[in-house]
Amino acid sequence: MTDRFSTRIRPSIWLACASVLCAATVQAQSLRLTTQLSLPTATPVPGVQRTADYIVALVNSEPVTNNEVRQRLVRVEQQMAQQGTAMPPRDQLARQVLEQIINERIQVQQATELGITVSEADVTQAEQSIAAQNQLSPEQFRRRLATEGVDINRLRNDLRSQILLQRVRERQVDSRVRVTEADIDDFIREQQSSDVLANLELNLAHVLFIVPEGASPERIKELQDKAQDVAARARAGTDFAQLAREFSDAPERVNGGQFGMRPAERLPSLFVDATRSLNVGDIAGPLRSPAGFHILKVLDKRQAGMPDVNVTQTRARHILLRPDAQLTQADAVARLNGWRQQLASGQASFEALAREHSQDGSASQGGDLGWAGPGQFVPEFEQVMNSLRPGEVSTPLVSRFGVHLIKVEERRQTKLSAREQREIVRGLVREKKTDEALRAWALDVRGRAFIEYREAPQQ
CATH class of the missing domain: 3.10.50.40 (Chitinase A; domain 3)
Known part of the structure; x- marks a missing residue:
């Protein structure tokens, strides 16, 4: 269990897209770091108001349309407003959104050139994961999308692109990052000063x-x-x-x-x-x-930079079901919800249910995961675990490993050893170097692409 849930794994794509139901976008946070752009401005024709869609840019001969920019812009604005983030002028934000789309388009094209593919089953799995995370069946999820005005085909295309982006970045960047002991020492000195x-x-x-x-x-x-x-x-x-x-x-x-x-x-x-x-x-x-x-x-x-000497550790149990051809994700969620009701009514114990049903190596220990510190589990699992009080049982959680039911047994404060502190710093350094390598790679593929700006996007 602890090997499969090892630290510093990037969040799965469904978690990045979980705000779709609120008409948000996974790109909003990255836009905060985008510098002001200088794109050519179209010269308006006096007395003519444009109503039809049109091409604003070509990326290696593939078009980016004004409607694409407008749809993304609306989602970004909604998420920034909900998070209380100050917005730049709308024309400037539209240019940043266009640049974001161009960069994504280039990287998706790079994935295609490398032979990286995403199957319909992969997209369906991602869609079902979002639904389960929001406590909805696939049918309820699609109905909810319809009421929010989100086209399911556009959502699936977005998911396909995001999965492609994740895979090409993992292949081209993550696997090449190395962290040495000298890197750790340098990082500690930098953070302390x-x-x-x-x-x-x-x-x-x-x-x-x-x-x-x-x-x-x-x-x-x-x-x-x-x-x-x-x-x-x-x-x-x-x-x-x-x-x-x-x-x-x-x-x-x-x-x-x-x-x-x-x-x-x-x-x-x-x-x-x-x-x-x-x-x-x-x-x-x-x-x-x-x-x-x-x-x-x-x-x-x-x-950031130096882990706390004293950290909060959590001892939790979980039941893991792995969806397959015989067990759909929705069925796994329903089954776990049924067991959760049994726990609430006192008809069963968590330990006994885990021993009988969990499809994880911890099943023989009644689902006991032992004492775990920050960063020891994948983010989507740890986030839910940290929100629970001792004795509380979660609703079914979808992670990249399957569907979980989590119970927190107890928490404690403990002191990290020097070795444990360095291991946490190692993860921080890896994240930093990965981010730097990702930016360098993105700039490189951007520099080798042909980009032609046609007309500025109109809002």
């Missing part, structure tokens, strides 16, 4: 009450009162994850409102200013942003 805020990382949970554009003062006051009530309940000890699932308008609500551990520089300054001096477990807000009212909880905070 650098600015504190620059290395601050926060794991925040979030409840958002969206204030519609043009809302009346009465409606704004109503939403503010609701946000204050939720904040008061959170401070009184009500489970924040449950509050997020019940009240939040943000896409993170499906994960109990969690953003996951992020560098402070990748979070809105409003969030960082409100939480940087708080302790783990503290609540901030309601805070007002252009998107609405935010309530935040500090789940974890650390200084």
Whole structure:
């Protein structure tokens, strides 16, 4: 189990696309790091208003259309608004979106040249994973997409492209990264001598009450009162994850409102200013942003670069079902939900169910995974595990290994040995070097591509 769930594996594609139901996009965060672009501007024709779609750029003779840019732009704007991120001028953001699409198109073409393929079964598996993560059957998921105005064929094409991108990057970049002991020493010296805020990382949970554009003062006051009530309940000890699932308008609500551990520089300054001096477990807000009212909880905070000497370890159990030709993913979710109901009513014990049904090496130990520290499991598993209190059982979770039911037994604070600290730093260095190698590779394939800008995108 621990080998298969080893640290620092990149999140699976369904997790990257989980915000589709909220009309968001996986590219929004990367756009925050994009510098201002200088693309040619089309000269408008006096008295002529363009209504038909048209080509804005050619990428190795493959067209990028204005409609593609507009659809991506809408999704990016929605996610940035929900996260309270300040937006650049719309024409500038449209140019950044166009550049993002061009870069993705080049890399997908590179994958095709290398013979990397994605089958319909791969795409279906990704689609079903998103559905299961949102506690929906495949049929319910498609109906939900329809109500959100998301075309299923466009979603599947997006998933296919994202899987291709993941595979080509793994082949061309991840497998070539090496970390030496000297790299670890250099990284430690660099982090110990650098600015504190620059290395601050926060794991925040979030409840958002969206204030519609043009809302009346009465409606704004109503939403503010609701946000204050939720904040008061959170401070009184009500489970924040449950509050997020019940009240939040943000896409993170499906994960109990969690953003996951992020560098402070990748979070809105409003969030960082409100939480940087708080302790783990503290609540901030309601805070007002252009998107609405935010309530935040500090789940974890650390200084990047050097792992904490004292860490929180969790001892958990799990039941793993692996979908196959005889067991669909939806059936696995339904089966685990049935066992969860048995646990809630006292009809069965988690240990006994794991011994009898789990398709994992830990089954003989009643699903016991032993004591685990941060980063020991894959992110999608660890995120859900960390949101549980001792004695609590999760809803079915889809990971790249199958479908899980997780129970947290207990938690403790423990001190890392020098060797354990270096191993954590090794993972951090690998992530850093992988990111640097990915940027270099992306620039290289971009430099060898033929790109022709036709006309600037219109919004």
